[in-house]
Structures are given as structure tokens and as C-alpha cells.
Amino acid sequence: MSSFRRPQTIRTRLPGSRKRGRWKEGEPDQDKTILASVQPAKTGDYDQLQANPEGRRVRAAVRIYTSEVLDVAGQDWTNGDRLVWGAGPVEGEYLLVGVAPWQSGVIPHYRYLAVLLATSEMH
Template sequence: MSGFRRPVDVKPRAEGQYVQGRWVEGADVAPITILASVQPATVGDYDRLQPLPEGRRIRAAVRIYTDVLLNVAGADWRNGDRLIWGASPFAGEYLIVAVSPWQSGVISHYRYIAVLEAAQTN
């Protein structure tokens, strides 16, 4: 599998914290470069990620295969690392939302699912 991996950038986030009873997101940390295979998500991935009607819409998703342990949104205090993906048609920052560890001892790796984050508007 390592022959298919290419350098990609990931933006980790520092731990968030409660300040006077309100959640404050952790700051972005300097991007890191990892070796990973990034592929379009499958229809089954989209079915598992389907949000509630009142929730966030998923415009695009990708699968990430790597041997690097990344932070998944909702799994700890960091609220998920973000993949910086420049490939068309949906270039942008993808929030890592799910992980499946494949630690067989032969070709151990992690399979992540990441969704395109919506642009911030003020």
C-alpha cells in the first residue's frame, strides 16, 4: 500500500477547553505533511454519514488511508484534524469525522473518512 501514498498536508488542532462555562475551540497548529492515499468516498460512506435534515449538509467526502494516527472530530478535546486537499472538483479543507483501524500486522493502517467543511460566512 505504501507505493500508492503521496504527501498531503493535515492541519492539527490544539485541544479545546471550557472557559467560563463556554466551549472554546483549540487553535490551529502548523500543518504537517503525511503520506496518505486519498480517494473519493463510496456511496456506502455517504449513507453512514447522512446527517439529520436539520443538520449539516455533506457536499463532498474522501477516504484517507495512512499509517499516521490523526484526531477524529468528536473523539477527544481537539475536534478533529483537517486534510488540505487541492484536487478538483471539491478542493478545500476536509474535517476528519470517522476512523477504522486496520492493525493486522501485515499492512497496518488507518482508514479515515473526512467531509468538506463549508466556507465560513460572517
């Protein structure tokens, strides 16, 4: 699996906080480069994402395979690392919204699910 991994840019954020009862996203932190394989999400991934109570419309999603530990967005899709992807059918920033560890002992890695952010959400 590692031979399929390529350098990918991950945009990190500082921790967010509540101010007067409202969530304020953390400010952008330094980008980092990881080795990962990025693939389009499968139909079942989209079915799972559409069921989220936030009511967001998912235009595009990808799966990210890597041995790096990344921050996944909270239940309401706040704070969380973002993949800056310039390939595939839709380029842009993808927010990590789910993770599945695959620690089999052969090739341990994580499978992340990330959704494309709207231009207005990329601050």
C-alpha cells in the first residue's frame, strides 16, 4: 500500500472555542505534508454522509489512506484537518469527517473520509 502513497497537503487548525454560546472555529495553523493515497469516495460513503443531521449537501467526498494520525471534525463538522486536493473530479479543500483505523499488523493505517467544503467555508 505504501507505494501508492503520494505527498499530500493537510491544512491544520488551532482548537476552536465557544464564545457567548456560539462555536468559533480555530484559526488556520501551519500546513503539513503527509504521505497518503487519495481516492474518490464510494457510493456507500455518500449514503452515510447524507444521513447526517446537519443537513449539509455533499457535492464530493474522498477517502484518504495514510499512517498519519489526523484530526477529524466534531459531530457538527467543526474544526478538523483539511486535505488540500488539486486532483480528481473536484479540486478544493476537503474536511475530514470520519476515520476507521486498520491496525491489522500487516500494513497498519487509517482510512479517513473527507467532504468538499464550499468556498464560503474555506476560511
